[in-house]
Amino acid sequence: MNAYRAIAHGLRRAAGAPALVLLLWLANLLVALPAAWVVADALEADVGASRFHHSLRAGFDTAWYAEYRLRARGLAATFEPSRTGKGVVYENLDAFFGGDLFAGSPAVAGIAVLYGLLFVFLQGGALAHFSAPRARFNPRRFIADGGRFYGRLLQLALIGLAIYFAIYRLARWLFGRLDESFRDGGSEQRIFVATVIGGLLLIAALNLVRLVFDYAKVATVADDQPLSVVALWQGLRFVAARPLRTAGVYAGVGLLSLLLLALYARLAPAAGQSTLLAVAAAFAFSQLFVAARLFLRLSLLGAELEVYRRSGGV
Amino acid sequence: MPRRRATPATLAAALLATLAAAQEPPGKALSPRNANYVIEVSLDPVAKTLSGRQTTTWRNLQQTPTDELYFHLWWNAWRNDHSTFMREDVMRGRSDHGDDVREYDWGYLEVETATSNGVDLMPSRRYAAPDNGNEEDRTVMVLTLPQPVAPGESVTVELTWRARIPRTFARTGYRGDDYFIAHWFPQLGVYEAAGWNCHHFHAATEFFADYGVYDVTLELPDGLVVGATGRLASRDEVGSGRVRYRYLQEDVHGFAWTASPRYLVREDRFAVEGLPAVDLRLLIQPEHRAQASRYFHATKAALEHYGRWYGPYPYRQLTIVDPPYRLGAGGMEYPTLFTGGSAIINPFGGGSPEGVTVHEAGHQFWYGVVGNNEIEHAWLDEGLNTFSTARVMDVVYGRTKLRRSYLNPPGGRPGGFVRVLFDDVLESRAIHGSRFARFIASEGPTMDPMSVPTFLAYPAGAGSLSYHKTAMWLHTLENYLGWERLQPAMAAFYRRFAFRHPKPEDFFAVLEEVTGEDLGWFFDQVYYDSVQFDYAVAKVTSRPAAVTGYVEGEGGELVYRDGKKAGEAGEEATIYRNEVVVRRHGGGVFPVELLMVFEDGSEARRAWDGGERWRLFVDERPSKLAYAVIDPERVLLLDLDYTNNSRLRAPEAAFPARKWASKWMIWLQDLLTTVTFFL
Numbered sequence: 001m002n003a004y005r006a007i008a009h010g011l012r013r014a015a016g017a018p019a020l021v022l023l024l025w026l027a028n029l030l031v032a033l034p035a036a037w038v039v040a041d042a043l044e045a046d047v048g049a050s051r052f053h054h055s056l057r058a059g060f061d062t063a064w065y066a067e068y069r070l071r072a073r074g075l076a077a078t079f080e081p082s083r084t085g086k087g088v089v090y091e092n093l094d095a096f097f098g099g100d101l102f103a104g105s106p107a108v109a110g111i112a113v114l115y116g117l118l119f120v121f122l123q124g125g126a127l128a129h130f131s132a133p134r135a136r137f138n139p140r141r142f143i144a145d146g147g148r149f150y151g152r153l154l155q156l157a158l159i160g161l162a163i164y165f166a167i168y169r170l171a172r173w174l175f176g177r178l179d180e181s182f183r184d185g186g187s188e189q190r191i192f193v194a195t196v197i198g199g200l201l202l203i204a205a206l207n208l209v210r211l212v213f214d215y216a217k218v219a220t221v222a223d224d225q226p227l228s229v230v231a232l233w234q235g236l237r238f239v240a241a242r243p244l245r246t247a248g249v250y251a252g253v254g255l256l257s258l259l260l261l262a263l264y265a266r267l268a269p270a271a272g273q274s275t276l277l278a279v280a281a282a283f284a285f286s287q288l289f290v291a292a293r294l295f296l297r298l299s300l301l302g303a304e305l306e307v308y309r310r311s312g313g314v
Numbered sequence: 315m316p317r318r319r320a321t322p323a324t325l326a327a328a329l330l331a332t333l334a335a336a337q338e339p340p341g342k343a344l345s346p347r348n349a350n351y352v353i354e355v356s357l358d359p360v361a362k363t364l365s366g367r368q369t370t371t372w373r374n375l376q377q378t379p380t381d382e383l384y385f386h387l388w389w390n391a392w393r394n395d396h397s398t399f400m401r402e403d404v405m406r407g408r409s410d411h412g413d414d415v416r417e418y419d420w421g422y423l424e425v426e427t428a429t430s431n432g433v434d435l436m437p438s439r440r441y442a443a444p445d446n447g448n449e450e451d452r453t454v455m456v457l458t459l460p461q462p463v464a465p466g467e468s469v470t471v472e473l474t475w476r477a478r479i480p481r482t483f484a485r486t487g488y489r490g491d492d493y494f495i496a497h498w499f500p501q502l503g504v505y506e507a508a509g510w511n512c513h514h515f516h517a518a519t520e521f522f523a524d525y526g527v528y529d530v531t532l533e534l535p536d537g538l539v540v541g542a543t544g545r546l547a548s549r550d551e552v553g554s555g556r557v558r559y560r561y562l563q564e565d566v567h568g569f570a571w572t573a574s575p576r577y578l579v580r581e582d583r584f585a586v587e588g589l590p591a592v593d594l595r596l597l598i599q600p601e602h603r604a605q606a607s608r609y610f611h612a613t614k615a616a617l618e619h620y621g622r623w624y625g626p627y628p629y630r631q632l633t634i635v636d637p638p639y640r641l642g643a644g645g646m647e648y649p650t651l652f653t654g655g656s657a658i659i660n661p662f663g664g665g666s667p668e669g670v671t672v673h674e675a676g677h678q679f680w681y682g683v684v685g686n687n688e689i690e691h692a693w694l695d696e697g698l699n700t701f702s703t704a705r706v707m708d709v710v711y712g713r714t715k716l717r718r719s720y721l722n723p724p725g726g727r728p729g730g731f732v733r734v735l736f737d738d739v740l741e742s743r744a745i746h747g748s749r750f751a752r753f754i755a756s757e758g759p760t761m762d763p764m765s766v767p768t769f770l771a772y773p774a775g776a777g778s779l780s781y782h783k784t785a786m787w788l789h790t791l792e793n794y795l796g797w798e799r800l801q802p803a804m805a806a807f808y809r810r811f812a813f814r815h816p817k818p819e820d821f822f823a824v825l826e827e828v829t830g831e832d833l834g835w836f837f838d839q840v841y842y843d844s845v846q847f848d849y850a851v852a853k854v855t856s857r858p859a860a861v862t863g864y865v866e867g868e869g870g871e872l873v874y875r876d877g878k879k880a881g882e883a884g885e886e887a888t889i890y891r892n893e894v895v896v897r898r899h900g901g902g903v904f905p906v907e908l909l910m911v912f913e914d915g916s917e918a919r920r921a922w923d924g925g926e927r928w929r930l931f932v933d934e935r936p937s938k939l940a941y942a943v944i945d946p947e948r949v950l951l952l953d954l955d956y957t958n959n960s961r962l963r964a965p966e967a968a969f970p971a972r973k974w975a976s977k978w979m980i981w982l983q984d985l986l987t988t989v990t991f992f993l
């Protein structure tokens with residue numbers, strides 16, 4: 001089975017389980033919603049009865065924001081104009097690159113942990129669903145499977161987080177060395193190129209680890225592997241035995257994700273909506289983007305499971 | 315008080331006449347030329363040292379004799395960590411090197427011989443500590459002369475010195491074979507009526523010197539592109555791979571130079587109707603070559619608008635330096651030369667490098683031509699210039715887009731190469747370059763009044779006072795008086811104090827004289843005091859004006875009336891009593907206007923001297939009040955909280971709050987999706 005076919009299969013499996021996509025999207029939406037409520041209340045309280053409501057309705061008002069940013073506390077302090085519209089893509093990509101995902105906010109970190117715990121559960125259910133070929137989506141079984149694999153997948157995730165953390169620490173140190181090496185000479189062009197190359201290596205390292213963990217998760221579910229350490233070993237062996245195919249599938253879906261990000265960065269609704277309908281439409285469009293990201297995420301699981309199944313496991 | 319009215323054009327013409335001499339060869343002095351320097355300096359690129367031989371001629375402009383000469387040895391600020399500069403750097407929590415100052419980073423300037431008319435002055439040499447008694451600081455050197463210099467008389471001193479170039483501090487130093495060399499030679503302080511004005515080099519302040527003629531010969535290794543104050547008089551190869559460059563400039567108060575193998579040279583000419591032409595020379599990094607036209611455009615914008623508003627640029631040439639990456643020399647002004655700064659990916663529209671270019675080119679006027687004491691009153695150039703920069707940026711470029719820098723790796727360095735603009739998030743002139751944000755962020759009740767000399771102000775807050783607060787109160791003054799009144803006043807100040815050293819009182823006096831306005835009440839608050847301004851609309855109500863309750867009837871008996879029913883009969887509309895309570899939360903007082911807007915679209919404006927702590931405004935009309943705004947045109951930019959300046963009877967923040975929260979929510983959702991990468 002070649003990579004292209006596996007990806008197509010993954011996309012078909014995800015498309016064939018709209019309920020699953022819906023579930024993942026709803027989980028994401030519902031975790032974010034209370035936080036957005038808190039921010040909305042903070043914004044409303046800050047704008048209060050002032051005339052700034054007018055300029056904020058029609059667009060953004062940097063004069064108001066100059067005051068707001070000094071008054072905002074907690075979650076509300078993470079509201080920045082650069083985190084809206086296309087900035088969503090730039091900010092989060094940069095945060096991913098820098099390994100600094102929570103915007104310095106304990107509240108955001110807490111929400112991310114909560115969502116992470118939920119996601120591990122959903123991922124278990126989704127993997128179990130995909131591991132049964134042509135199965136129809138069954139919510140009860142989905143929940144049962146999510147629970148059945150939860151402990152093992154969570155263990156894997158924690159091991160993974162430790163490794164990712166180590167990679168970021170190492171990268172931090174290496175970038176520090178790089179910076180140091182240019183302290184007393186070297187052109188902007190050279191350090192720019194060196195940073196880009198360093199960045200690509202960092203991204204490659206993160207994705208390589210991710211690839212192995214993906215197949216460890218697949219092995220956990222497809223083989224009902226009880227020990228996560230063994231599953232990790234299986235994942236490693238599987239990827240090592242089929243580096244081109246596994247990486248090809250991964251990179252293919254990764255490329256689609258990048259295209260999606262680029263598309264959203266271009267099409268993201270800007271500040272202009274001034275009617276409820278326009279705001280709702282912009283919000284709905286953005287939700288499509290979030291759902292599409294999750295859809296690709298599911299497609300990758302489906303594709304990787306297919307690769308694993310067709311290769312007869314380890 | 316007699317009011318002198320002058321149009322910008324007539325003022326510009328008058329100034330043009332006075333300053334036209336600058337276009338002539340030396341002889342017609344624009345300045346007193348009482349501190350003149352002939353310097354020959356040689357660079358050792360391996361040891362990173364300079365050896366200098368300098369002849370300094372000084373003329374006593376005061377009415378009292380002196381037998382002492384005070385010299386700034388600026389580079390001794392980085393001789394060791396006991397200098398005043400390094401100690402203050404710690405206090406202000408910002409420095410060029412953090413805690414990481416290495417052996418080869420330190421620099422110094424050591425005078426080796428000093429003679430006058432053959433008399434050795436070295437035995438008399440001492441170091442002064444005029445500001446803080448720091449005896450270990452070596453930035454002020456005093457030489458005692460064999461005999462006093464009488465008023466109007468001159469003295470010539472020969473010095474030889476050796477300097478170690480620092481790894482850039484305060485925008486001067488080297489990185490590899492890139493050099494930016496400023497404030498590098500023993501430079502005389504300013505002899506004033508009260509004696510020598512020669513401060514230590516302080517961390518949060520800059521420079522002060524007399525005007526003179528500079529004749530500087532740089533002996534450098536071959537292969538460097540050189541830029542310097544003044545015009546290149548000669549370039550001679552002197553063998554063993556060395557080249558001598560001789561630069562000349564009259565009527566300046568300093569001399570800076572830069573050398574690097576990396577610069578590309580671009581040339582252009584500023585030529586607009588009514589202003590003298592200026593040759594522009596740009597030294598730009600190859601990575602930024604596509605931005606050359608943007609540097610030129612912004613420089614010309616500054617020369618044109620400052621030229622028309624205040625007076626012409628008086629020199630024949632101007633050198634723009636786009637400094638080498640991480641040399642740390644960006645964004646600084648020197649006579650007839652300044653540094654900008656950019657990034658490899660830097661789209662047009664975000665105000666960079668235009669903003670820094672306009673600002674530093676603008677310093678040729680405020681600092682270069684009008685030579686205030688930057689150590690004592692930094693605001694006189696930084697504040698006037700920040701104000702003017704924002705004005706030029708607004709006139710020429712309009713509103714700039716929000717700019718963010720990306721490609722930041724773990725740890726953050728090296729990073730920020732990619733700048734992205736947000737088309738729909740626009741900065742206005744009032745908050746240009748975040749100066750409003752920085753102003754309100756730092757404007758606590760514990761700020762120094764601006765009358766505190768800059769070098770004595772709390773180091774972490776001194777910058778905000780000089781740049782942001784001044785720009786905000788000048789802009790407030792522009793709103794209050796009108797540009798057509800403020801501009802001639804600033805032009806008069808420029809004209810009268812060109813090539814002189816004005817004090818704050820001079821600026822205030824010229825402003826009052828030319829505008830014909832008593833502004834003491836304003837300067838007392840924004841300059842001599844540190845009061846805060848904050849007006850607010852505290853309450854808005856609308857009720858039927860007709861009485862409800864018991865009133866005397868026609869026969870004198872008490873009858874009950876229901877005011878809400880008045881006008882219901884249809885013969886007349888209900889009259890509403892609209893009440894607005896405004897409050898003054900801050901200590902500052904400023905005349906403000908109250909705007910009331912009614913539901914039927916009608917408006918009412920009321921003036922208020924802003925003096926009382928609160929005031930009730932009442933307006934009766936057949937319409938309810940929609941909202942009220944105190945200072946609706948935002949004249950008082952110093953108002954720290956403008957959100958509370960307006961109040962709707964029925965708040966409408968729910969919609970925009972939910973709109974923006976819904977956009978923020980996408981960020982959070984996408985962030986959560988990104989987090990799943992790791993799970």
Ligand SMILES: [Zn+2]
Pocket residue numbers: 673677695696699
């Ligand atoms: Zn400045």
